[in-house]
Amino acid sequence: MLQVNGITKKFRGIVALDGVDFSLEKGEVHALLGENGAGKSTLINLIAGTFPWTEGSCTIGGQAVASLTPQTAREFGIAAVFQEFSLVPDLTVLENIFLGREQSTGPFLRRGEMRRAAEELLDELGFSVPLDEKVAFLSRAQKQMVEIAKALRSRPRVLILDEPTASLTDGEAEKLFSAMALLKARDVGIIYVSHRMSEIRNLSDRVTVLRGGRKIGTVVTADVSDDGLIEMMVGRPVEQLFPKIHHAPGPVRLEVAGLTTRDGSVIDASLVARAGEVVGLAGLVGCGRSELCRAIFGLETIESGEIRRGDRRVEKPTPADMLADNVCYFPADRGAEGLALIRSARENATMSSLGLPSLSTGPFLRFWRESDIIRKPLESLALRPMAPERKVSAFSGGNQQKVMLARGLMKPFEVYLFDEPTVGIDVGAKVDVYNLIKSLVEGGACVIVSTSELPELINLASRIYVMHEGRIVAELGESEHSEAQILSHYFGGQA
Numbered sequence: 225m226l227q228v229n230g231i232t233k234k235f236r237g238i239v240a241l242d243g244v245d246f247s248l249e250k251g252e253v254h255a256l257l258g259e260n261g262a263g264k265s266t267l268i269n270l271i272a273g274t275f276p277w278t279e280g281s282c283t284i285g286g287q288a289v290a291s292l293t294p295q296t297a298r299e300f301g302i303a304a305v306f307q308e309f310s311l312v313p314d315l316t317v318l319e320n321i322f323l324g325r326e327q328s329t330g331p332f333l334r335r336g337e338m339r340r341a342a343e344e345l346l347d348e349l350g351f352s353v354p355l356d357e358k359v360a361f362l363s364r365a366q367k368q369m370v371e372i373a374k375a376l377r378s379r380p381r382v383l384i385l386d387e388p389t390a391s392l393t394d395g396e397a398e399k400l401f402s403a404m405a406l407l408k409a410r411d412v413g414i415i416y417v418s419h420r421m422s423e424i425r426n427l428s429d430r431v432t433v434l435r436g437g438r439k440i441g442t443v444v445t446a447d448v449s450d451d452g453l454i455e456m457m458v459g460r461p462v463e464q465l466f467p468k469i470h471h472a473p474g475p476v477r478l479e480v481a482g483l484t485t486r487d488g489s490v491i492d493a494s495l496v497a498r499a500g501e502v503v504g505l506a507g508l509v510g511c512g513r514s515e516l517c518r519a520i521f522g523l524e525t526i527e528s529g530e531i532r533r534g535d536r537r538v539e540k541p542t543p544a545d546m547l548a549d550n551v552c553y554f555p556a557d558r559g560a561e562g563l564a565l566i567r568s569a570r571e572n573a574t575m576s577s578l579g580l581p582s583l584s585t586g587p588f589l590r591f592w593r594e595s596d597i598i599r600k601p602l603e604s605l606a607l608r609p610m611a612p613e614r615k616v617s618a619f620s621g622g623n624q625q626k627v628m629l630a631r632g633l634m635k636p637f638e639v640y641l642f643d644e645p646t647v648g649i650d651v652g653a654k655v656d657v658y659n660l661i662k663s664l665v666e667g668g669a670c671v672i673v674s675t676s677e678l679p680e681l682i683n684l685a686s687r688i689y690v691m692h693e694g695r696i697v698a699e700l701g702e703s704e705h706s707e708a709q710i711l712s713h714y715f716g717g718q719a
């Protein structure tokens with residue numbers, strides 16, 4: 225139903241995609257796999273008409289198409305859910321779903337009809353989102369659901385999903401997968417981008433692997449192993465994903481006792497974290513892990529309980545105090561909380577350290593020092609391309625994550641809180657992040673990692689706390705954290 229041949233995209237001379245062939249059949253899930261910056265988002269943006277291609281040709285349903293705009297792509301039945309959301313925060317869910325395609329009789333909007341159609345659509349997907357809430361007040365997962373509903377509203381023939389599960393809970397992701405199965409049965413072709421091998425394996429019929437803007441190959445998913453796909457992706461076999469971390473637990477750097485947040489997302493949580501160790505926070509997405517990190521950093525209202533740093537009790541934490549007190553936090557939602565997308569990578573990286581003596585003289589920023597100082601952190605994370613002056617929005621998703629991580633490297637902190645540090649980043653970049661964590665811990669820092677990736681917990685953490693419905697339900701020492709043991713606590717059971 226869709227075919228592109230020799231498609232090339234240059235951004236002011238930078239080749240993002242280089243002579244790629246790609247085809248999509250009816251009722252097929254075709255996955256796109258590749259490292260950060262490989263060109264996945266660029267390819268689907270071309271197919272969705274976001275921007276024109278530089279060279280190449282395209283046929284849709286056998287018909288040659290000279291160029292595509294968002295409008296014509298929509299007319300061909302192509303709908304896309306992008307990595308960065310396109311919702312209008314000040315409009316309601318209902319208004320967003322019908323944005324630009326409002327149904328009206330003369331000058332009057334047919335609100336009742338639109339509401340019924342939206343309810344039906346969300347029902348079909350099994351998503352629950354309040355239709356009259358402003359999008360600004362929704363969680364990231366809910367926004368993702370609205371994006372998906374919006375894409376499906378026009379009953380597309382081709383659906384493009386760019387890392388749609390990056391912020392969904394497991395239950396929500398399951399709903400999306402059943403919706404995909406339903407669409408597949410109706411002959412909709414789906415292009416699916418994900419860094420999660422298990423999803424590629426379970427959902428896709430074929431996989432196309434991109435590397436450095438070039439197509440490496442298209443294979444039938446059932447015919448290739450995970451290792452085979454990774455090798456196609458990075459160009460060499462990846463033997464060692466996780467570095468061996470040497471833990472040397474020292475003095476307690478952070479203590480949380482009986483912490484409860486006002487919204488009840490965290491209930492009576494207690495933990496200790498020491499210098500020289502990685503403490504893992506495990507649990508399903510939505511179990512309160514993220515909120516616990518946020519509460520420690522002063523981003524959630526605390527109802528009761530306390531946070532201690534050394535022998536000092538932190539009364540009402542605020543991000544500014546915590547930063548000044550050498551606690552650094554990396555949020556899971558880099559777009560909404562972590563980064564100023566229209567500013568340069570340099571500015572984003574130095575944002576929380578502008579008060580450093582090396583960067584400022586009294587109230588004056590020493591710009592020339594700034595460019596100097598960020599080079600090393602960005603290099604150690606292997607930012608690609610190494611262009612600190614470029615706007616963050618012009619980097620691929622995974623490289624945006626690296627810009628955010630670079631912030632924590634601007635000066636030594638005592639405590640690092642990582643929430644889902646490897647969401648949306650490729651295997652190669654994951655290794656960079658794991659090595660970063662290793663060097664922090666072995667340098668004597670206290671690191672807390674909240675993640676939904678079990679292998680990360682098992683390989684990185686010395687102790688693991690498991691959360692379920694806001695509470696800490698288990699603490700596992702180094703010898704007891706096998707995958708099965710962690711999982712046995714995921715649903716609140718006492719093993």
Ligand SMILES: Nc1ncnc2c1ncn2[C@@H]1O[C@H](COP(=O)(O)OP(=O)(O)OP(=O)(O)O)[C@@H](O)[C@H]1O
Pocket residue numbers: 235238239240258259260261262263264265266267307608609617618619620621622623648650
């Ligand atoms: N607007 C832009 N201006 C300049 N360069 C861009 C722009 N958008 C993307 N690029 C470059 O094109 C290349 C491909 O980026 P793309 O976003 O397609 O990667 P991706 O495969 O989706 O990566 P990720 O897994 O990180 O999302 C990257 O090198 C990126 O820096």
Ligand SMILES: [Mg+2]
Pocket residue numbers: 264265266307386620621
């Ligand atoms: Mg992308």
